[in-house]
Amino acid sequence: MNNLSILYLHGFNSSPQSLKAQLTEQYLAKYYPGVTFYCPQIGASPQAAIKQLEQLLTGNSEQNWCxxxxxxxxxxxxxxxxxxxxxxxxxxPAIRPFELLTDYIGRQQNPYTGEIYMVTEQYMQVLQALYNEKISKNRYLVMVQTGDEVxxxxxxxxxxxxxQVIVQSGGDHSFINYQTMLPDIMxxxxxxAHD
Incomplete structure (x- = not known):
């Protein structure tokens, strides 16, 4: 694929410094140097995050995004x-974060960046507005571990x-041995496949 660009989106209270993001970037640099890797620090609010990510995708529309x-x-x-x-x-992946994150309403601090921000009821409403009841077939590779504690x-x-769904027994929310899945993702x- 020409001009392939991968946009990696980290999780709640995370950052491009997260282990999975770092492992992905290192793997691509070693085996697929022609692939462009993007992993921005995502805005703390859902409105800011989606606006930021859509601007990135539409502003670089000549690239093949995954x-x-x-x-x-x-x-x-x-x-x-x-x-x-x-x-x-x-x-x-979080499926219904507008339910999951209600315990986090209030003041939050990102442990990676130190940024302090507020999670509000409106935050949950915006998250819920992004929910897709029906999704396309064959668009996703989904990897989960049964020991996910979150x-x-x-x-x-x-x-x-x-x-395509891969279910692994055990593990946790960080996805243990994530790097072993990178060949499947690529x-x-x-x-x-690389040598």
Missing amino acids: LMGSSLGGYFSTYLAEKYQLKAALIN LDYQQAVDKYQDS AFFGLP
Whole structure:
């Protein structure tokens, strides 16, 4: 694929410094140096995040985009994949974060960046407005681990049942041994296997 660009969306209270983002960037640099990797610090509010990500995608529309998303980033990736007809690889994706994150309403601090911000009721309403009840078939590669202590992996299995779903026993929300899945992700994006 010419001009392939991968946009990696980190999760709630995370950053481009997260381990999965770093491992992905290193893997691409080693095996697929022609692929452009984007992993921005996503805005703290859903409105800011989606506006920022849509500007990136539409401002570079000549590129062939594929999405990767972890946790809340998986939720945003699903919204963007449906809107722009893109392929997306999701790692332990959040399915209904507007329900999951109600415990976090109030003051938050991102442990990576130190940014302090507020999670409000409006934050949840905006998240809910991004929800896609129905999703396209064969647009997603979804990877979950049954030991995820944050999300119910079965929700993802049910939501993405018409997609490629990989369920691993055990693990946790960080997705243990994530780097071993990178060849599967790149194959899903149509990249040739490396030696």
